[in-house]
Amino acid sequence: xxxxxxxxxxxxxxxxxxxxxxxxxxxxxxxxxxxxxxxxxxxxxxxxxxxxxxxxxxxxxxxxxxxxxxxxxxxxxxxxxxxxxxxxxxxxxxxxxxxxxxxxxxxxxxxxxxxxxxxxxxxxxxxxxxxxxxxxxxxxxxxxxxxxxxxxxxxxxxxxxxxxxxxxxxxxxxxxxxxxxxxxxxxxxxxxxxxxxxxxxxxxxxxxxxxxxxxxxxxxxxxxxxxxxxxxxxxxxxxxxxxxxxxxxxxxxxxxxxxxxxxxxxxxxxxxxxxxxxxxxxxxxxxxxxxxxxxxx
Amino acid sequence: xxxxxxxxxxxxxxxxxxxxxxxxxxxxxxxxxxxxxxxxxxxxxxxxxxxxxxxxxxxxxxxxxxxxxxxxxxxxxxxxxxxxxxxxxxxxxxxxxxxxxxxxxxxxxxxxxxxxxxxxxxxxxxxxxxxxxxxxxxxxxxxxxxxxxxxxxxxxxxxxxxxxxxxxxxxxxxxxxxxxxxxxxxxxxxxxxxxxxxxxxxxxxxxxxxxxxxxxxxxxxxxxxxxxxxxxxxxxxxxxxxxxxxxxxxxxxxxxxxxxxxxxxxxxxxxxxxxxxxxxxxxxxxxxxxxxxxxxxxxxxxxxxxxxxxxxxxxxxxxxxx
Ligand SMILES: Nc1ncnc2c1ncn2[C@@H]1O[C@H](COP(=O)(O)OP(=O)(O)O)[C@@H](O)[C@H]1O
Ligand SMILES: [Mg+2]
Numbered sequence: 171x172x173x174x175x176x177x178x179x180x181x182x183x184x185x186x187x188x189x190x191x192x193x194x195x196x197x198x199x200x201x202x203x204x205x206x207x208x209x210x211x212x213x214x215x216x217x218x219x220x221x222x223x224x225x226x227x228x229x230x231x232x233x234x235x236x237x238x239x240x241x242x243x244x245x246x247x248x249x250x251x252x253x254x255x256x257x258x259x260x261x262x263x264x265x266x267x268x269x270x271x272x273x274x275x276x277x278x279x280x281x282x283x284x285x286x287x288x289x290x291x292x293x294x295x296x297x298x299x300x301x302x303x304x305x306x307x308x309x310x311x312x313x314x315x316x317x318x319x320x321x322x323x324x325x326x327x328x329x330x331x332x333x334x335x336x337x338x339x340x341x342x343x344x345x346x347x348x349x350x351x352x353x354x355x356x357x358x359x360x361x362x363x364x365x366x367x368x369x370x371x372x373x374x375x376x377x378x379x380x381x382x383x384x385x386x387x388x389x390x391x392x393x394x395x396x397x398x399x400x401x402x403x404x405x406x407x408x409x410x411x412x413x414x415x416x417x418x419x420x421x422x423x424x425x426x427x428x429x430x431x432x433x434x435x436x437x438x439x440x441x442x443x444x445x446x447x448x449x450x451x452x453x454x455x456x457x458x459x460x461x462x463x464x465x466x467x
Numbered sequence: 468x469x470x471x472x473x474x475x476x477x478x479x480x481x482x483x484x485x486x487x488x489x490x491x492x493x494x495x496x497x498x499x500x501x502x503x504x505x506x507x508x509x510x511x512x513x514x515x516x517x518x519x520x521x522x523x524x525x526x527x528x529x530x531x532x533x534x535x536x537x538x539x540x541x542x543x544x545x546x547x548x549x550x551x552x553x554x555x556x557x558x559x560x561x562x563x564x565x566x567x568x569x570x571x572x573x574x575x576x577x578x579x580x581x582x583x584x585x586x587x588x589x590x591x592x593x594x595x596x597x598x599x600x601x602x603x604x605x606x607x608x609x610x611x612x613x614x615x616x617x618x619x620x621x622x623x624x625x626x627x628x629x630x631x632x633x634x635x636x637x638x639x640x641x642x643x644x645x646x647x648x649x650x651x652x653x654x655x656x657x658x659x660x661x662x663x664x665x666x667x668x669x670x671x672x673x674x675x676x677x678x679x680x681x682x683x684x685x686x687x688x689x690x691x692x693x694x695x696x697x698x699x700x701x702x703x704x705x706x707x708x709x710x711x712x713x714x715x716x717x718x719x720x721x722x723x724x725x726x727x728x729x730x731x732x733x734x735x736x737x738x739x740x741x742x743x744x745x746x747x748x749x750x751x752x753x754x755x756x757x758x759x760x761x762x763x764x765x766x767x768x769x770x771x772x773x774x775x776x777x778x779x780x781x782x783x784x785x786x787x788x789x
Binding site: 273312327 | 601602675680
């Protein structure tokens, strides 16, 4: 048992890796359910916004996440990278309980938002999703709605919209999503009349209008051209003042540009999680190194 | 000079090369019209394609022509009888003063009631099967059976209606029994069209809605249904047309051919346009046959009007979505 302890302390990757100092550098990742952490941790770092503890996920009988544990700091951009099919989207979708909307999909373990387990019994996933917004890979504004109605759709469909506040909320969300300048004269036009990049920012505005605390983005730029991508990246940076952002990307340059923390996922396992600079310049795990130097993936 | 044999048979240099002899070609194989022989548009392939297009055109026009002949014949026979009086009189033993009022109003009531019963039920069933039901053996069993039901002869529905609504539920030969029977008849059509329509709504939009913290039911109501509406309306159009024209099941469940008053309620006896027409057609006198022709014209007109309304509605929604 004593031999096992260091491994439990580090990222939950049972396969041995030659790198020695993983557990020290990954201090931030370790809220293991089994190990009592001393109060020292509270002094060392601010408490995380979102934590996963021993999170596993399945599609039917196929396990796609293997006991992932990590802690995502508040008001930072955290990137999740890894080869395609490694479970990045699944991990992201477990964070706001979207995973279970797929038939046959389930998850075990804990995800804590501000310390509260969102998978606990009696927690309404619908309410969780209002706190943790999501932007998808392909821009998906509601085709039947105008730009204005798209932004307000979340509040309207949840019955939370007060009519006298609508215009202000819409304008603020569009300004936050850096779209206001471009659409303020055409708010009544259909949302799908916008360009791809504008549609994606519209989707961001739509997510922000509900006033979430965390914003999850699943490869938000992969359908966009470089200029639109740059705009969204700038946006992520400015939004991180007020929101905790988790972005999935298969583009390592993008992860390096936008994120403060990076998690590397491989075949459903969290291989490494740490400060972006450190992870990209001196990774602790050989698999991370192989991946970021382009040896596979 | 090499020439591609583009009709796919024979050895190169046989037919196309010979055909080429009479024409002046420059060294690049391009003749004076500027066309390369490699891409010459003439040949058997071309003729075959022409023949196919003509065959398709014929397939379109032959039924259209027959329909036009039929309609023309009916209109010529019936036009003399069409008048305001014909539309506003109840049936009579004398052909000259017989009218179509009770049958027409009966049909409208019947179709309205049928739609009111079948649309909510059918759309509800489609929503359950498509949005809530689990994919599995049961679901595919239900699916197969619904499409089988759509092919069951209508007389059988009449017998079913007779057994259930007229006798067991004691509705008698009432408007309600007729409407319930027709609703049963068109239900599979409504369900299948609605499921098809629901399936065309991209899953990404449902996800977008869920991710905003919208409940499943609200997502269906406010995101999915509005987008599926054009398709659902198409189902409604089909079912209305079907209900309007059905005769056999109504005969079985006891619609009356001779009735001199308008339906006064759900339990009232009733008539319907196809029943009235059927009745007139089976009389020997020419005058009644003319009445039948006029009745057919009215039935067609009402049907087209109903369909037009539904199509207009559908196009309005479709435009809003595109
Ligand atoms: N709806 C689904 N049903 C079944 N398997 C799925 C589904 N979505 C994803 N998977 C599988 O789960 C694994 C992880 O998928 P995903 O999280 O989408 O990977 P990534 O986003 O890293 O490319 C993949 O092997 C994929 O095939
Ligand atoms: Mg993905």
